[in-house]
Amino acid sequence: MSPREIPTYCRICEPLCGLIATVEDGRLLQLRADKEHPLSRGNACPKGIAFTAVQNDPDRVLHPLRRTADGFEQVSWDEALDDIGARLRGIIGEHGRRSLGWYFGNPSSFSYSHTLWIVGFQLGAGLRHIYSAGSQDINNRFVASHLLYGSLTSVPVPDLDRTDFLLVLGANPVVSHGSAMSVPRIREKLTAITKRGGRVVVVDPRRTETARLFEHVGIRPDGDAWLLASLLQVIFAEGLEDAQALRRQAAGVRELRTAVSRFTPELTAEITGLEPERVRALARDLARADAAAVYGRTGTCLGRHATLVAFLIDALAVVTGNLDAPGGLVFGKELVAVSELNARLGLIGYGKNRSRIGDFPDVLGTFPAAVMAKEITTPGDGRLRALFTSAGNPVSSVPNGRELAAALKQLDLFVSIDLYVNDTNRTADYILPATTWLERDDIPLPFAALAPTPYTQYTERVLEPAGEAREEWQIIDAIATRIGVQPFAAGPARPLGRLVSALRRSIPGGSAARPTPKLLLDLALRTGPYGDRFGLRRGGLSLAELRRHPHGLILSDSIPTGVLRKVVQHKDRRVRLAPPEIIAELTTLTTSPPDPSYPLRVIGMRELKSHNSWMHNAEPLMRGPRRQSARIHPKDAAAAGIPDGTPCRITSPHGSITLPALCTEDMTPGTIAVPHGWGHNGGWQLANAAGGANVNDLTSTNLEDIERLAGMSNLNGVPVRIEPAGID
Numbered sequence: 001m002s003p004r005e006i007p008t009y010c011r012i013c014e015p016l017c018g019l020i021a022t023v024e025d026g027r028l029l030q031l032r033a034d035k036e037h038p039l040s041r042g043n044a045c046p047k048g049i050a051f052t053a054v055q056n057d058p059d060r061v062l063h064p065l066r067r068t069a070d071g072f073e074q075v076s077w078d079e080a081l082d083d084i085g086a087r088l089r090g091i092i093g094e095h096g097r098r099s100l101g102w103y104f105g106n107p108s109s110f111s112y113s114h115t116l117w118i119v120g121f122q123l124g125a126g127l128r129h130i131y132s133a134g135s136q137d138i139n140n141r142f143v144a145s146h147l148l149y150g151s152l153t154s155v156p157v158p159d160l161d162r163t164d165f166l167l168v169l170g171a172n173p174v175v176s177h178g179s180a181m182s183v184p185r186i187r188e189k190l191t192a193i194t195k196r197g198g199r200v201v202v203v204d205p206r207r208t209e210t211a212r213l214f215e216h217v218g219i220r221p222d223g224d225a226w227l228l229a230s231l232l233q234v235i236f237a238e239g240l241e242d243a244q245a246l247r248r249q250a251a252g253v254r255e256l257r258t259a260v261s262r263f264t265p266e267l268t269a270e271i272t273g274l275e276p277e278r279v280r281a282l283a284r285d286l287a288r289a290d291a292a293a294v295y296g297r298t299g300t301c302l303g304r305h306a307t308l309v310a311f312l313i314d315a316l317a318v319v320t321g322n323l324d325a326p327g328g329l330v331f332g333k334e335l336v337a338v339s340e341l342n343a344r345l346g347l348i349g350y351g352k353n354r355s356r357i358g359d360f361p362d363v364l365g366t367f368p369a370a371v372m373a374k375e376i377t378t379p380g381d382g383r384l385r386a387l388f389t390s391a392g393n394p395v396s397s398v399p400n401g402r403e404l405a406a407a408l409k410q411l412d413l414f415v416s417i418d419l420y421v422n423d424t425n426r427t428a429d430y431i432l433p434a435t436t437w438l439e440r441d442d443i444p445l446p447f448a449a450l451a452p453t454p455y456t457q458y459t460e461r462v463l464e465p466a467g468e469a470r471e472e473w474q475i476i477d478a479i480a481t482r483i484g485v486q487p488f489a490a491g492p493a494r495p496l497g498r499l500v501s502a503l504r505r506s507i508p509g510g511s512a513a514r515p516t517p518k519l520l521l522d523l524a525l526r527t528g529p530y531g532d533r534f535g536l537r538r539g540g541l542s543l544a545e546l547r548r549h550p551h552g553l554i555l556s557d558s559i560p561t562g563v564l565r566k567v568v569q570h571k572d573r574r575v576r577l578a579p580p581e582i583i584a585e586l587t588t589l590t591t592s593p594p595d596p597s598y599p600l601r602v603i604g605m606r607e608l609k610s611h612n613s614w615m616h617n618a619e620p621l622m623r624g625p626r627r628q629s630a631r632i633h634p635k636d637a638a639a640a641g642i643p644d645g646t647p648c649r650i651t652s653p654h655g656s657i658t659l660p661a662l663c664t665e666d667m668t669p670g671t672i673a674v675p676h677g678w679g680h681n682g683g684w685q686l687a688n689a690a691g692g693a694n695v696n697d698l699t700s701t702n703l704e705d706i707e708r709l710a711g712m713s714n715l716n717g718v719p720v721r722i723e724p725a726g727i728d
């Protein structure tokens with residue numbers, strides 16, 4: 001058969017670039033950028049193209065694996081699932097369902113069926129121990145939205161096409177391609193702002209690839225709360241706030257104004273490392289711009305005040321009249337009314353439960369992954385005894401990887417659903433092979449509301465599952481069946497459960513047939529904000545309609561503004577600028593004096609050819625050869641006696657790693673940047689050979705190092721010292 005060219009889209013990161021897959025005899029020959037995609041228009045990055053190497057990787061797990069005394073052995077699906085089911089029933093019999101847990105990692109958010117069935121299983125089984133990559137990534141953003149708008153999942157995005165002034169904090173979109181916003185060709189979008197006479201200002205301790213293209217403000221790590229408070233202080237003190245917008249939209253203005261009044265740029269200069277006059281000028285320019293947007297990403301999420309920082313970012317937009325306004329921060333419309341359904345049924349929220357260890361509030365039903373190890377090792381009622389991980393590599397991605405790796409060995413049962421034997425599941429009892437994104441149908445549900453140009457795309461599977469790989473939802477369903485659980489069938493989810501059962505009865509094949517995610521998707525799309533209402537609304541969405549647009553579909557030219565009263569769920573429909581949690585933190589905000597034994601700070605960074613921990617086995621990305629290194633300012637390296645390119649030992653109060661030093665004036669002095677996700681010892685040969693170290697050996701799971709409001713891990717600004725290391 002001659003090769004077929006099939007349009008689909010990339011599900012590695014958030015622009016979701018359109019791709020064309022060339023498939024011959026059921027095998028993927030290549031991936032290339034789709035010129036007909038309405039937004040990415042022939043653009044894709046090296047990772048998307050190199051996914052062919054992941055798809056065809058000889059190291060991929062293609063059959064269920066069971067751990068034996070000397071390595072993994074291949075077993076049949078029935079054998080694996082029956083044994084897992086029996087062991088789970090035993091554990092539940094003795095300790096209850098609360099001893100079961102799940103950690104789902106970053107790639108799960110790119111699969112609607114995977115996430116839907118995890119939530120269904122969680123609610124149906126009444127599971128408590130749910131963890132995700134969110135507490136290393138974005139949960140602070142959700143909690144900030146909860147406090148401001150009364151709606152966890154309402155995250156505003158910068159209206160890039162219409163803004164005159166974009167203030168970026170702790171993000172490097174030229175390399176990461178944008179996150180918590182879904183924007184293909186982001187570099188072009190950013191440069192268009194300056195081309196039309198606007199400004200882009202990048203606040204980052206490293207002169208990043210993005211900062212180089214625009215204006216750079218070299219802040220000290222973790223200085224963002226102080227900088228933002230100072231910007232607000234200047235704006236209020238100089239009467240630059242948009243009083244009209246505040247009267248219309250906000251509550252608590254006076255309290256916020258009082259709380260920030262002590263943060264003059266002079267007071268915060270030492271902590272931020274920024275000249276007071278520069279901060280004043282920034283505040284004035286931002287306030288006076290016709291349309292300004294403020295955007296923060298992981299550099300603002302992984303410090304010690306993550307929720308406060310996310311809160312102040314939006315507060316700055318509100319105070320300058322840039323919330324829900326063209327060119328400011330705007331609220332996209334969901335494809336499927338998840339937030340509304342969730343709010344109505346009260347399925348998952350914030351602080352409905354508290355963690356057994358550390359008493360942290362749950363965020364969307366998940367607890368901080370940083371307490372997972374202690375939940376396993378601490379005896380007592382509710383101890384975590386059986387853990388599933390899917391699409392996650394937490395030993396590499398959560399703080400104190402070594403502690404977690406040791407804790408996992410104490411589990412009664414550990415099952416992982418993955419593409420690889422990774423650095424976490426290498427000690428699992430079972431590894432169950434998942435399909436890749438080319439082997440499943442999909443639609444990027446959570447990202448539609450995050451696209452400044454709203455669009456969507458539905459794709460059928462491009463390839464049949466390799467080997468015995470199965471989709472995650474099928475695996476979850478099979479496990480749920482074996483312990484007598486029906487997804488969504490208990491607690492506040494019961495109405496949904498009833499719907500699922502009704503659907504099941506309506507499916508030809510009778511009550512034995514289980515509803516599929518695809519069936520629910522079609523129903524949710526058709527009844528959703530863009531839906532066709534089963535023919536009542538012409539041109540509305542349904543799966544059938546989306547199939548008619550295989551290259552994707554633009555839903556509107558821009559996000560409509562003037563929607564705030566619909567978004568805000570507080571009774572008075574006003575944005576709350578002074579919730580007590582935030583005012584309390586602002587009032588007590590202090591820094592502890594630096595410990596002279598650890599005078600430097602480590603922060604993270606992303607690399608164009610890495611994707612978190614899991615693409616280091618893709619040969620096209622590893623040519624060079626590539627290695628992980630620590631970026632250090634030449635002055636800091638010289639002071640420590642470390643010549644460029646030589647091994648450097650980085651030591652924190654929690655651990656030590658050794659990496660080659662890469663001296664660069666891009667770093668602000670005192671700060672070291674190290675990418676995470678290296679130092680492999682799984683079943684991926686090339687990744688193992690690439691060397692490097694797990695930077696999360698330096699980070700902490702001590703309860704006082706976990707951010708209180710959202711349970712965020714502290715992964716940026718970790719105190720360290722450096723010294724020359726012998727070759728090891």
Ligand SMILES: Nc1nc2c(c(=O)[nH]1)N[C@H]1C(S)=C(S)[C@@H](COP(=O)(O)OP(=O)(O)OC[C@H]3O[C@@H](n4cnc5c(=O)[nH]c(N)nc54)[C@H](O)[C@@H]3O)O[C@H]1N2
Nearest residue numbers: 105106107136137391392393397417434604612613614676
């Ligand atoms: N120090 C430090 N640590 C960090 C960060 C940082 O900046 N600094 N960043 C944090 C952030 S933002 C994130 S999102 C986390 C990521 O942390 P995790 O989500 O825990 O880990 P990943 O590295 O994304 O690993 C994903 C795993 O999923 C597998 N996989 C890939 N595709 C699929 C699929 O379709 N199905 C299944 N079942 N498996 C799949 C891969 O093989 C891999 O094992 O790391 C966090 N950790």
Ligand SMILES: Nc1nc2c(c(=O)[nH]1)N[C@H]1C(S)=C(S)[C@@H](COP(=O)(O)OP(=O)(O)OC[C@H]3O[C@@H](n4cnc5c(=O)[nH]c(N)nc54)[C@H](O)[C@@H]3O)O[C@H]1N2
Nearest residue numbers: 170171172176179221222297298299603606607611612716
């Ligand atoms: N190529 C590539 N793309 C990716 C990923 C990848 O691994 N590789 N990962 C994806 C994932 S999971 C995510 S969440 C996104 C993340 O997207 P981004 O957040 O844009 O990614 P980073 O490059 O980590 O950018 C964070 C920036 O914050 C800076 N920073 C660190 N500490 C501080 C601080 O205290 N204050 C301030 N102001 N800045 C600070 C760092 O120097 C860094 O430049 O990227 C996604 N895209």
Ligand code: SF4
Nearest residue numbers: 010013016017045048
């Ligand atoms: S930027 Fe690269 S990895 Fe991200 S969606 Fe596009 S092609 Fe895929």
Ligand SMILES: [Mo]
Nearest residue numbers: 106133136137
């Ligand atoms: Mo992430």
